[in-house]
Amino acid sequence: MTGPVTTFRLLDARVGWDPRPGDGLAGVSLDGGVLQLPPRDQATPAHGPAVLGRSRDGTWWLAGRSGLRRLEPCGTEFWAWGEKRRIIDLTVGGRRVALVLENGWVEVFEYVTGQLLAKVWVAGSARVELATDGSMTVTDRSGARTWLDPSGLVCSADPPCRPGAPLPPRPVPRPWPSDVASGEYGFRLPGRGAFDWNGRRLPGEDVGPAGDDAERRGQFLSAALDSQIPGCRWHRIRVDADVPGTTSVELAFATTDGPAEGRTPASPGADGWSAFPGGDPNPADWVQLVDGALDSTLNAPPGRYGYLRIRLTGHGGVTPAVHQVRLDLPRATSLDHLPAAYAEDPNAEDFTERFLSIADAQLEDIDEVLAQRPALLDADALPDDALGWLAGLLGTGFETEMPAANRRAFLRAAPELFSRRGTPRGLVETLDVALGVTGTVEELGPARPWGAVGRAHLGSVRLFGRSLARVRLGTSRLGVARVDGRGNPDHDALLAGAHRIRVHVPAGTDTSLVARVVRSQIPAHVVADVEAATAGFVATTLRLGIDTTLSPPASAVVGDMTLGRRGVVSGGRAEGVTFLVGRTASAGPAEAEGKEMECSC
Secondary structure (H helix, E strand, C coil), X not given: CCCCCCEEEEEECCCECCECCCCCEECCECXXXXXXXXXXXXXXXXXXXXXXXXCCCCCEEEEECCEEEEECCCCCCCEECCCCCCEXXXXXXXXXXXXXXXXXXXXXXXXXXXXXXXXXXXXXXXXXXXXXXXXXXXXXXXXXXXXXXXXXXXXXXXXXXXXXXXXXXXXXXXXXXXXXEEEXXXXXXCCCEEEECCCCECCCCCCCCECCCCEEEEEEEECCEECCCCCCCCCEEEEEEECCCCCEEEEEEEEECCCCCCCCCCCCCCCCCCCCCCCCCCHHXXXXXXXXXXXXXXXXXXXXXXXXXXXXXXXXXXXXXXXXXXXXXXXXXXXXXXXXXHHCCHHHHHHHHHHHXXXXXXXXXXXXXHHCHHHHCCCCCCCHHHHHHHHHHCCCCCCCCCXXXXXXXXXXXXXXXXXXXXXHHHHHHHHHHHHCCCCEEEEHHHHCCEECCCCCCCCCCEECCHHHHCCCCCCCCCCCCCCCCCCXXXXXHHHCCCCEEEEEECCCCCHHXXXXXXXXXXXXXXXXXXXXXXXXXXXXXXXXXXXXXXXXXXXXXXXXXXXXXXXXXXXXXXCCCXXXXXXXXXXXXXXXXXXXXXXXC
16 A cells, blocks of 8 residues: 655646746636637638538538538538528437537437437537437537437436446537548538538639648646645646547646746747747756656656646647646655665666556555545435435435435435334334335234134124134134144134234325335335325224324214214204203203203214
8 A cells, every 4th residue: 555645736727727927828728727729719610610520321411600401422512401590510320410509409300301309408518429329418618518318308417327438528629521621612522522611512623722720739837836845756647638639738847946936937949849938947857748648657856846837739629628737746655665675776766666656556546436435425415316326335225206305314314224124113214214204003913803702892802713714623614714734723813913014104195105115114024005094083093193183073963963973063043052962951042941951962
């Protein structure tokens, strides 16, 4: 295991890029916190105001300011097809053509029939990619990605809805087909002739002077990065960048141990970068990384101050984009844990450190993942679409009707619920946490009131027919009682209701949803029924909030009441007459008649 890297230095949009004052940014920009070549003038794009695509059957598609045009495999001119508004991106895959309109709408057509298959609006959409299964990836101008299923429905923001799908590049102008020549007047298709940017055929083959396809360059020079460690051995550099195939990113690093102020700027070198500032310190002090390397050990000499140089090379409208640079310091490798004999020779020490740093880098990445493990298990920190992953890791799952708040509460309570899983208390708590449903569990086995003739009271217990429970010699009828040789026959009455429960929930509860949750929480041999109570009292066990409501009884009229039932006698037509059940009441106004009657209801 490697020794810990005590500190690191970041260059990004949050911390800051710290370019050298004056000429730290030459031919590059920090638009949106991303280091890249400045966007080309939209009025004069590299290949005219158009995007060109080709389907498998040889059909050419031209999209631009005037909409979408199509050139058949045997046609001679482009003709208008589909969308007429300005299109900023086009891609063709399978039998589909996908368009990004200027107003942010993304449309997908079946180009054989012209049928519109999907239409969705994505804010700031700039690029669309089609997968073989028909799903799409839409990238906005800031690089944020939205994944859509073949019908155009958003399936996820991150990670992709297609497991293992590679992430698309940052939005850059779509590369022009390599076999298509372009110029000021238009473009020339191989074997098809020349066309202007509106798809009209040009006389002859002249498309004018070539577009601005020249190589573009830019350079970033950092200010002096102070490690505050004299003679610091800078350890490692890691760069997060998007580098399309026609572009490149070159990294170089230098160190000094002297003051950063008052140094005379070095003269530019004599190579292809002679037009750019030489940087600080001297050009001979720069240690350049291997071409294309974005993660490497630094071999610069020890020094308190570090200097970073990034050179970007683009082609036409395509540019690399650098999002973050991380510098680790001071150097710490597995050599620190080996015997001192391995570090006696300076050359051998340097080689051993660089050799071990390969494995150390892998172990460090693993250590970082392990350090972030608590965050991955925090239900409150994960996004909503990752809660299902955490539930699967814990060996549980969610019902689709469960809102995100209930899912998070269920994950937080999962350890306690698992310890009581399969018990009545655990089942009640699970329903409360997962669904917000207050329920009770009735175990039917112990509550079954069995009795025997001669000792049973009518209405209080039930009789158990021993002759029908199982075949018993001298008492059972063949063909009616079941044959069962297990257990003690005298215990059949006690076991008749075993392993059966009834879950009571309030009125209006979705019993099918509750039943699915109950089945997932009870042992396999237990049979459960779910009953939703209705409002009012029942003549058995009263469960306040489940099958019991506290409400005034309905009024009744003398003559319509039944003995033993509840009710309140309503008043008659005569004013002042009051009837109370079981009490003396007057048959008319007391001051008029003075007579009394006994009402026994």
